[in-house]
Amino acid sequence: MHIVVCIKQVPDSAHIRVHPVTNTIMRQGVPAIVNPYDLFAIEAALRLKDQLGGRVTVMSMGPTQAEPALRKAISLGCDEAILVTDRIFAGADTLATSYVLASAIRTLDKELPVGLVFTGKQTIDGDTAQVGPGIAKRLDMQLLTYVSRIVEVDPAQRRIVVERRAEGGVQILETAMPALITMLEGSNEIRFASTPGMFRAARATVRHWDRNAAGIEDIKLVGLKGSPTIVSRVFGPTPRAEKAKSIPFDPSDPDSSAANLLEHLLNEMPKVRKELEQRRSGTQ
Amino acid sequence: MSATPTTKPVKKRKIKLDEHLLAYRGVWVFVESERGHVHPVSWELMGQGRRLADQLQVELCAVAMGAPGPELDTHCEASFHYGADRCYRVASPVLRDYRNEPYTQALTQLVNAHKPEILFLGATTLGRDLAGSVATTLKTGLTADCTELAIDPEDRCLLATRPTFGGSLLCTIATLNYRPQMATIRHRVMPMPEPQPERRGLIVDFEPGLVEESIVTKLLDFLPDALDDRQHLPYAEIVVAGGKGLGKAENFRLVWDLAGVLGAEVGATRAAIHAGWITPDRQVGQTGKTVRPALYIAAGISGAIQHRVGMEASDCIVAINSDANAPIFDFAHYALVGDCVSVLPALTKAFASYLGKPFKEAT
Numbered sequence: 329m330h331i332v333v334c335i336k337q338v339p340d341s342a343h344i345r346v347h348p349v350t351n352t353i354m355r356q357g358v359p360a361i362v363n364p365y366d367l368f369a370i371e372a373a374l375r376l377k378d379q380l381g382g383r384v385t386v387m388s389m390g391p392t393q394a395e396p397a398l399r400k401a402i403s404l405g406c407d408e409a410i411l412v413t414d415r416i417f418a419g420a421d422t423l424a425t426s427y428v429l430a431s432a433i434r435t436l437d438k439e440l441p442v443g444l445v446f447t448g449k450q451t452i453d454g455d456t457a458q459v460g461p462g463i464a465k466r467l468d469m470q471l472l473t474y475v476s477r478i479v480e481v482d483p484a485q486r487r488i489v490v491e492r493r494a495e496g497g498v499q500i501l502e503t504a505m506p507a508l509i510t511m512l513e514g515s516n517e518i519r520f521a522s523t524p525g526m527f528r529a530a531r532a533t534v535r536h537w538d539r540n541a542a543g544i545e546d547i548k549l550v551g552l553k554g555s556p557t558i559v560s561r562v563f564g565p566t567p568r569a570e571k572a573k574s575i576p577f578d579p580s581d582p583d584s585s586a587a588n589l590l591e592h593l594l595n596e597m598p599k600v601r602k603e604l605e606q607r608r609s610g611t612q
Numbered sequence: 613m614s615a616t617p618t619t620k621p622v623k624k625r626k627i628k629l630d631e632h633l634l635a636y637r638g639v640w641v642f643v644e645s646e647r648g649h650v651h652p653v654s655w656e657l658m659g660q661g662r663r664l665a666d667q668l669q670v671e672l673c674a675v676a677m678g679a680p681g682p683e684l685d686t687h688c689e690a691s692f693h694y695g696a697d698r699c700y701r702v703a704s705p706v707l708r709d710y711r712n713e714p715y716t717q718a719l720t721q722l723v724n725a726h727k728p729e730i731l732f733l734g735a736t737t738l739g740r741d742l743a744g745s746v747a748t749t750l751k752t753g754l755t756a757d758c759t760e761l762a763i764d765p766e767d768r769c770l771l772a773t774r775p776t777f778g779g780s781l782l783c784t785i786a787t788l789n790y791r792p793q794m795a796t797i798r799h800r801v802m803p804m805p806e807p808q809p810e811r812r813g814l815i816v817d818f819e820p821g822l823v824e825e826s827i828v829t830k831l832l833d834f835l836p837d838a839l840d841d842r843q844h845l846p847y848a849e850i851v852v853a854g855g856k857g858l859g860k861a862e863n864f865r866l867v868w869d870l871a872g873v874l875g876a877e878v879g880a881t882r883a884a885i886h887a888g889w890i891t892p893d894r895q896v897g898q899t900g901k902t903v904r905p906a907l908y909i910a911a912g913i914s915g916a917i918q919h920r921v922g923m924e925a926s927d928c929i930v931a932i933n934s935d936a937n938a939p940i941f942d943f944a945h946y947a948l949v950g951d952c953v954s955v956l957p958a959l960t961k962a963f964a965s966y967l968g969k970p971f972k973e974a975t
């Protein structure tokens with residue numbers, strides 16, 4: 329079976345700082361990583377390959393700087409990598425992103441029919457969880473989001489059974505392939521790259537697909553131009569109009585600041601007082 | 613979170629709608645129900661929808677989907693109590709359990725038939741699954757996981773605000789020349805409106821024309837979660853939360869002790885969870901739970917935006933932090949500048965004595 333995994337390269341959030349004066353994100357020097365949620369998608373695909381054989385292609389839409397993310401996926405065991413890259417793809421929102429990725433997957437499907445597509449649950453930068461559903465709808469594939477476990481795959485019958493995290497419980501769903509799965513975090517233990525894997529990754533050729541290679545039919549639907557949403561404003565949160573009331577604290581006498589705080593709460597915060605009184609009279 | 617000062621200039625873009633998009637009118641809220649229960653985020657959204665619909669001077673409509681029967685009818689009636697003027701009832705046996713395919717088809721058809729200018733869904737697993745699909749079939753914009761909604765009075769456009777990655781920033785997203793404008797909204801960020809049981813509205817039936825045979829995905833089983841006390845966190849009236857400033861795993865006990873005396877739930881920052889001091893289901897914030905208790909006590913928490921969006925709707929925030937310049941003091945009500953390792957036991961003692969509860973002095 330041919331499996332495609334979509335991954336995104338993202339800035340490592342642990343290193344992101346906001347410029348204190350301009351309120352802009354300082355990207356310089358921030359290391360880029362594979363979106364952590366996507367590692368679970370890669371792992372799920374590789375496990376199916378271990379079990380059933382076949383081929384795993386990893387794909388990303390992004391600038392050429394995103395190549396290391398794809399090499400990392402190869403070091404883990406993916407067979408081939410495609411970077412869908414063209415300057416007209418820049419500035420895409422999720423609708424435009426899913427259009428490009430869906431077009432590229434359709435093109436790839438002509439080389440070798442695709443049975444399953446995996447994505448992560450969401451990214452840590454855009455954080456929308458919208459790209460997976462978008463690709464599935466555009467390719468008219470069955471969509472399985474928030475999958476916590478793949479129970480059974482039968483390539484001959486084109487049948488798949490999964491556990492899906494829903495509100496208040498787990499759904500067991502059966503569907504037909506081709507299907508798109510967004511994998512939940514913690515759904516599997518992620519493997520480490522092997523030494524041969526790392527050698528292979530260093531030598532591997534990452535295919536670059538521009539708009540033509542990816543089979544984009546309508547360039548009005550990609551990038552900034554194809555995006556219905558725009559960020560109209562970026563701003564810092566507003567401090568409360570009133571400053572926080574300061575409760576003096578003397579390290580040698582913590583008890584009196586605690587008593588002081590309690591008094592403030594009882595006198596100035598009616599809702600807190602009500603909660604405390606309920607607990608006092610033993611109704612809770 | 614109010615949206616006043618900005619250091620980045622507003623990039624005002626005139627949004628001019630094509631003729632055929634002017635027909636899109638009204639604010640819609642998708643009423644999410646699974647297994648007979650409406651998700652509370654739907655009613656929170658109804659409260660917001662009411663406010664925006666009044667501002668736009670249009671109708672507020674609910675969309676209730678499910679198997680035909682009294683349960684669905686109850687949801688329609690409830691939507692009026694929470695503020696809807698009209699409820700589209702989409703009844704079909706195929707819609708008994710949530711599955712992406714039939715729900716996407718039905719909602720897409722309904723939107724195409726009745727053309728709302730705004731469509732809101734909860735940012736739940738169901739809401740995100742459905743919204744992401746419907747926005748694609750409708751080829752329109754979708755803003756994810758919003759924490760604030762407003763209307764631009766100049767051009768009637770929806771301004772949806774959400775936290776952005778990595779830093780203490782928010783961004784406001786608008787939809788260009790596309791309709792409807794769609795957004796998913798976090799649970800517990802918006803206040804729950806008071807239901808008005810005497811309020812009535814108009815039920816409009818919509819026939820989605822679904823047949824089970826043409827739906828590929830089948831639900832084989834549903835395993836409900838065990839109801840344990842962890843689910844109480846979003847609804848707790850008192851939350852005691854700990855962060856990285858506690859210094860080490862053992863000190864998290866001090867948080868549990870205070871919570872125990874207060875009959876409170878325990879929350880944590882992602883940093884404390886990453887340190888392995890507490891389980892991930894206790895995380896409060898953007899990628900955790902949203903809480904709005906009467907009292908939130910934050911110990912050793914810096915107040916990063918991703919944490920703030922999960923707790924700032926609390927009625928009263930007490931922050932304990934050794935750094936007088938910690939960002940949390942910008943939005944806390946009471947500031948205790950000091951070492952939380954000594955403040956927490958003192959608070960536990962003071963509350964225990966006020967509440968008349970036994971309290972053992974730490975040895």
Ligand SMILES: Cc1cc2nc3c(=O)[nH]c(=O)nc-3n(C[C@H](O)[C@H](O)[C@H](O)COP(=O)(O)OP(=O)(O)OC[C@H]3O[C@@H](n4cnc5c(N)ncnc54)[C@H](O)[C@@H]3O)c2cc1C
Nearest residue numbers: 334389421422447448450451454455456457458459755756
């Ligand atoms: C702060 C911020 C807020 C934004 N808000 C919105 C918004 O509200 N609505 C909107 O439409 N757009 C929004 N965007 C734009 C959006 O982030 C981009 O369109 C982005 O390319 C994809 O969305 P995502 O990062 O949210 O991915 P998600 O939808 O969260 O990603 C889900 C999965 O899809 C796959 N995937 C995502 N992107 C790629 C890619 N480029 N290549 C390969 N696989 C991929 C990965 O497997 C990933 O785990 C926002 C961007 C930023 C920076």
Ligand SMILES: Cc1cc2nc3c(=O)[nH]c(=O)nc-3n(C[C@H](O)[C@H](O)[C@H](O)COP(=O)(O)OP(=O)(O)OC[C@H]3O[C@@H](n4cnc5c(N)ncnc54)[C@H](O)[C@@H]3O)c2cc1C
Nearest residue numbers: 341855856857881882883897898899900912914918934952
């Ligand atoms: C995409 C994304 C999503 C995120 N989602 C979440 C989320 O849902 N929830 C969340 O909480 N975070 C989230 N984060 C992480 C967030 O940005 C912060 O890193 C995190 O909230 C910080 O936790 P903290 O306040 O415990 O730690 P720190 O920021 O390290 O703060 C520790 C604080 O303790 C104080 N301190 C130190 N010693 C003491 C002492 N002895 N007594 C008192 N105070 C002391 C320090 O002054 C400091 O202010 C997210 C980040 C990203 C990028």
